[in-house]
Amino acid sequence: MKDQDMSARPAQTMVNGFDPSKTDHLEPAIRAAVERRSRLLGPAYRLMYASPVEIVRGEGTKLYDSQGRDYLDAYNNVPSVGHAHPRVAEAVGRQMATLCTHTRYVSDAILDFAEEVLPSFGGGIEHLMFTCTGSEANDLALRLACHHTGRKGVIITSEAYHGNSFMTAGFSPSLGPRSPLGTWVRRVPTPDSYRMDPARMGAWMAEEVQKQIDDLERHGDGLAAFYADSVFSSDGIHTDPAGLLAPVAEVVRRAGGVFVADEVQSGHGRTGEALWGFQRHGVSPDIVTMGKPMGNGFPVAAVAMRPELVERFGREMRYFNTFGGNNVAIAAARAVWDVLHEEGLQENALRVGQHLQEGLRGLAERYEGIGDVRGSGLYVGVEFVKDRTAREPDADLALAAVAGLRERRVLISATGFHSNTLKIRPPLCFSREDADRLVTELDATLEALGA
Known part of the structure; x- marks a missing residue:
């Protein structure tokens, strides 16, 4: 095959990864934990997000930090039937x-x-x-x-x-x-x-x-x-x-x-x-x-x-x-x-996934930066483009959306060669209410970004 142009790939090797050289913006306790982690575990272990998330427990589709704040987990497929089932x-x-x-x-x-x-x-x-x-x-x-x-x-x-x-x-x-x-x-x-x-x-x-x-x-x-x-x-x-x-x-x-x-x-x-x-x-x-x-x-x-x-x-x-x-x-x-x-989780994935895609397609009608919404069940992608006609990938907008959602306590990441597609793959117990929260917060994020 004629490989895709590797020079077009972002220099980073981890999408949505934390840069350990940039810690000044972190709260003192988080900064100390990040620095300790680097000292003890070495540089190959990577954290997610420009502002890493500290998690102390999970339940169902939610993760919680040490302050008791909940985060909607729309990313982790590992706890397939829900955190701490x-x-x-x-x-x-x-x-x-x-x-x-x-x-x-x-x-x-x-x-x-x-x-x-x-x-x-x-x-x-x-x-x-x-x-x-x-x-x-x-x-x-x-x-x-x-x-x-x-x-x-x-x-x-x-x-x-x-x-x-x-x-x-x-x-x-x-x-x-x-x-x-x-x-x-x-x-x-x-x-x-x-x-x-x-x-x-x-x-x-x-x-x-x-x-x-x-x-x-x-x-x-x-x-x-x-x-x-x-x-x-x-x-x-x-x-x-x-x-x-x-x-x-x-x-x-x-x-x-x-x-x-x-x-x-x-x-x-x-x-x-x-x-x-x-x-x-x-x-x-x-x-x-x-x-x-x-x-x-x-x-x-x-x-x-x-x-x-x-x-x-x-x-x-x-x-x-x-x-x-x-x-x-x-x-x-x-x-x-x-x-x-x-618990009928396959059927839930189908129903909630359809509801989620409907909500995301509603956003696509309002935001030109969303080029495509696609998926099956609870594996959904939202692809961002600079121009819907040319369909040129927009990684900057996708990663800004990931960061904005993190600040609104919704956890996802991005995927694809250009890192311009939101990767939504929550636990299979994701509910319609969870889907609505995701769509609402993505709406707020895109509005704040002027997308």
Whole structure:
């Protein structure tokens, strides 16, 4: 692929990041904490916002600082069923007080959970392997794909994020231009639903993937796996058209590659329309990876796969993860799974997401800087542009809106190559009242900015 012009990318490598060299404007207590953090944790840990937020507790869709002020969390997908959900907390505490050990002993709990989850992926997926993080899950998925195919090439989208292990960072371009990609990695352009003809996008993306397959074969790597986050979250949140990935899957399989559905962002009912994001596209993946939302913040993740992907791997290799799938992790995941279904959170995501988009489109009628509102369920993007005709990205306005919302105690961030799209992905218990608060405060922010 002809890569997007890296010189056009902002110098920063973290969108909406705090600059540790600028602390004079902070309250004394926060400044002291920030300086202590830098001294003890080092420079690689990053804070969000020009004025970092101190959080001491959470509940549902709210976070609270030490002064008792509430912040509406419209950003964190990790606490998928809500911060400090009592049922998850109780399950974790009870299991921790009973037993926490690895998977080399027989245990019914992990089997019961796998038996319940596996049918949700549809035909062909028959096995689950547990990890602690989505990074580990995507790393393991690539090991399986490479071992199965005998190849090592990976194809991803332009701004994809699939993890921060050494291996997965090598195919996560959203980590920034100074984070090197593997020589075995190829990228296809972002499927930009705002600037492209939806009717043509599926065929176009399949053609782009085929070009990269050809290049990998020419260089001797061949295609091991194509990875897709089906809401293209780091690419700017492009949920439509549904069905986009179906022709891509055909091309990947024709080349003998493995189709990996990365469901860390789009799974567990977030799109509202389906339990798993890939299901909106009519795809039956070879491997499904899951991560942080699976345990509502407890470190549990998983890889689900077709049996042929692990058959030879299982004979010739072995997999072991001390904490992956331990008793407490399974208790957390099982509680999240039960809450998700019993509290109807997928249905809530659909209803509230539609209500939220209606409110945001109302703002778009009043503010020319909003070029597009898009999303599915409780994954919504608001793209800012300098000119609606030219559709030139406006990162300055987007980041100013993020900062303005933070001052109004609403937490979100931005995404995409140009960092010009608001990333809205709250806990799945987000209510209509929460959505209205977000829209009201964004309205006030844009008015104050003269947008």
